[in-house]
Amino acid sequence: MASEYRRKCLAKIHIAKKELGLSEEDYRSLIEATVPGKNSAADLDDGQLQQLLDRFYTLGWRPRLPRNRERPLPATVWKARKLWLQLYELGAVQNPQWTALARFAKRMTGVGDLRRLTGKHAAIVIEALKQWLERAGGETE
Structure with missing residues (x-):
């Protein structure tokens, strides 16, 4: 079973792919460029997942702040x-x-x-x- 860390990393990676507007081909190429020999996030270990997230950060992606229903925006x-x-x-x-x-x-x-x-x-x-x-x-x- 996947660790909680791994599950969260994979979720962030897929959100980043969508928010950056990457095509499937560009996404696979980015994985390959970040971790040679791999073209699927599912095949990456925890350290490699973090490398891929770091790559998304260099491309300008940042995770959104969680909304807190208890404290609405002023x-x-x-x-x-x-x-x-x-x-x-x-x-x-x-x-x-x-x-x-x-x-x-x-x-x-x-x-x-x-x-x-x-x-x-x-x-x-x-x-x-x-x-x-x-x-x-x-x-x-």
């Missing part, structure tokens, strides 16, 4: 998300996902979980995004 976070997506539409941001916004917020405030942003932290993030949007030529509301 309205200020939704405002930051809206600005983030405007920046994405202008081409100023490469990754429209929540995880990318969370990494930006962490660089700005030190808080990586968007649900845990205080009002002060959220204001810092929103103002930084507004300034970035102005520099990118977009309009803020």
